[in-house]
Amino acid sequence: MFAQTSFFAVLATVVSAVVLPRAADTTVTLVNNCGYQVDPAAYPAVTYNGAATGGFPLAGGASASVTLPANYSGRIWGRTGCDADGNCETGQCFQGGENCTSPAPTGPTLAQFTINGYASSDYFTPTGQGNFNIPLTITPGSGCSTAPVTCTDANGDGNGCGATSSCPTGTSYTIQFC
Incomplete structure (x- = not known):
């Protein structure tokens, strides 16, 4: 009986490893189109140049x-005048200095992400109303038909500012500052 149970346990593990989809890490390209330095911040940490930051x-x-990382739920924002x-001057982290170790403060324009959320989808929201320091656009990569979403000012203007959009898990994204 033990051998039969062990066989089925091993078989179930092998089948799930081969057949079931796995959540993958997601690449986000940050583009600074501002005429000045922007210090992107993320909470929780993301991987940049092979290290968590x-x-x-x-x-x-x-x-x-x-x-x-797979199953990430957090925010990315641009800090200015660092x-x-x-x-x-804007987007200051509560802890960690250049390497933020705390959630986003009130004030900066946010790009909020949930990777591999409900129904194996990614969810993202640019937020500018009540929180705005620089324009921000989120553009999904290939495999997603969602149009770019943007926040252009403190009034929440832009295409999809404050609205949650979704793409299939595995989509890459570009965040453009300014």
């Missing part, structure tokens, strides 16, 4: 890719 400087005109210690 809550933030880093991004020069005007530059781009960088970060990885959101010094080398991570003290910023």
Whole structure:
């Protein structure tokens, strides 16, 4: 009886590993179209250059890719006017300086993500109303028919500002600042 039970347990494990879809990490490309440095921040941490981080400087005109782990639920935002210690004019982190270790403060424009959420979908929301420091656009990659969503000002103007959109899990995204 034990051998039969063990066989079925092993068989179930092998079948689930081969057949069931697995949530994958998600790539987000951050593009700074502002004429000045923006320090992207993320909470919880994302992976940048192979290491977990809550933030880093991004020069005007530059781009960088970060990885959101499978089942990530968090926020990415742009900080402005930051010094080398991570003290910023807007989007200041409560803890961690340049490498944020705390949730987003009140004030910055947010890109909120839930990766591999309900029905194996990703959900994302740009939020600007009541929270705005710089324009922000989220553009889904191939495999998703959702149009880019953007927040352009503190009034919540833009295409889809404050509204939650979805894409199939496995979609990559671009966040454009300015």
